[in-house]
Amino acid sequence: MKEGDDSLSIRAAWLHYVAGMTQGEVAARLNVTNVKAHRLIARANQNGAIKISIEGDIAGCMALERQLEATYKLGWSQVVPELHEHGMPIKALALAGGRFLQLEIEGGQSSLIGIGHGRTLSAAVSSMPKVDASKVRFVSLLGGVTRNYRANPHDVMHRLTERTGGAAFVMPVPFFANSAEDREILIAQRGVREVFDLASRADTMLVGIGTTELSAQLVASQMIEASEISEVREAGGVGEMLGHFFDRDGKPIETSLSARTLSPDLSVLRAGRIIAIAGGDDKLAAIRSVLRSGFLSGLITDERTAERLTRQDEGWL
Template structure:
């Protein structure tokens, strides 16, 4: 044994493992003992304080933020990713984190509902290719011409292609011209069957929009400022799947709702696993409303947004 270790096999094993990066098998050969003995030596090093293991403060801070958000807003889980000083857009980084979480969570035979938006698209593009037998991936909001860059169809097909799942589109516009047109479309057998499948989702992934003019919902042309104005005047702070929410997470009703085709807020709330991927200062009020309304079981966001969520009143 090298003299530097003072005759202690515990210190020697700890040095080889933690400082030199050797495996337990390599240490066993170096010292001349069994692998089980190396494991015991390393445990003794931890028990006697020869080695102390701690989590880096930056990681602890994000874990603390995530736990506080989960407890304060009553959601099951929160994943907070580190800030990167603006090197990449918020929606891209949160989408990648959401893809990792979704890939770990999905199971064969799941029915996954998919909304649309920049963050959901980033998630769909970051998913690994991993076939899941029996998986169904379902578009839950109707189509809109202006959303071609991050359309519900594209988000849905990306996920289905990467996971080898059955892709189920919702063959209807997201907003129609008159309530009567909606009633006719909803009576069509094909559309009724698609909504039946939407109702069977056991997981759903979605983003949330603000009511600011720069929001994806307005920029895409899915909604116009004129259509949104009565909702905003009634207290709306966020948009979820085309439906407006106030600060308490309650549904703000308006004339446009009779023309919307897509999953309802009650249907979202009934899905067991509800994953919201969203970040950015402009979305803080909308994210809080979505959690307050009981629409989220898992939130994926970044550190700056998480801090703002806890500071906002």
Template structure:
């Protein structure tokens, strides 16, 4: 009972301070506790994620660089941040906060949101997200389970939270994301009506939150653990792949690389990504430079959140041919 009372007091203090804008001294007087205790309770509320802080980056702080990347790749929007560290985890956290701020600042009609729940940056985004202005009907996972059970649980939790912030229903894809053969894929889907329904919903995505990966095993995953092996990635690199979008491999021009692995993925198809009205991605860091450029060159993304170093890399090298872009479709262009 004492723990419950302490939690109630913590939540009450947090609401008075963050929601009602009261000063700590006034909260202390109102609740008849010391100001130092008010400060401790506010700090505790942040530690246990009762209060989540999002640092809103001023719009167009890198206006010239953003506009040049937008023009070079034919994008709707690019948001660039200054990285405070080259460490992938710290950069991912900064990018996630920026993506959360962007989602919370806009209003649009998106009945179906496709969500790459295995993306560590997108899961970090959900952790700091607040309820959105935009409302939706459903948040659909775009890939099946990847990695160990604890990662699968974290992915499902993120999907549930994102749905709650939009007022929609979560639609889970609770089956292996990568299987060992097309025959096993067919057998799994034939017996799973819920997976069949989730995959059908991906035919009409209004906003796709896509994942961009380097052409190597993701640090959070183990080779072959509901995922591709080191040998799979090596073979795709030999075929010209430099990265992947939702586990679909691309060459430097963003053209899909045929290597037989698409048939092993249970999740969103390239055609479904292509037909989505909006395709947003948050990615950066040196390890993903080539993959991000491929995703943009091929037209698989129309809004990007990234870091300044990656944006400068995107402006180097030959210009992409925007007249032939496999990721763009007339329907997607009309909905952008």
């Protein structure tokens, strides 16, 4: 095989073992013969790339990572191969997010890891193998009391402790208080202030990115009302991270929600190491918005989203 087939063999392995494609489907997707698809997958096995997870670099994804880092001044990024999922690429992002968390825990560089909320983060935790995190603490980065339990970020923290044995601290307050005065009262409660301060000191923060569409997860989970997200949209809001909203140029916007958000202040986030995990066509504008804010240190995304984020012809760059 040619030297360039190393990258292709990893891609074939992803499609076969992760996306669940047959060798015939892999051959059709990569535009190679069935025999070559078989050899590519076998090569990935022989090179030790296939273990519990698939390890190895894909040239195309690596090139996109370099482009993302240069375009948005990121310190680090990871682009995972597209698994051709319908809608949001949950499976691909979950595998990458789970692997990132595992390496952070095993590497020992972060003794306090802050966790955001959302379907992608929940899936990432679920995809992570059991690992010893007895020397690591986890802390919620935002309040999560909601009427929709399935969207409750505390459930993410519970899963995380089950898989790691690490100590976890949750913020038992709503994501948004009813007023700025209520926010101060809630933060002053015994136990809440300590967790809030702990969240502000997280070594690494793993967060999701939300949209400002009427179908946004914040609205679907009943954390905010449709009228409130409409106010954000009217003010130019495009992307959301930890309850903070940004316009298409990445500038924070002020709305009635801003003073009621129960998550670390922007000044704290500016000084932190924040890794976002997000992807999908529906979130493209929101991801661009948050990337342009300059708050992110790193991004985990899928191949299709990365290609569009680095494209020069969409009127953003």
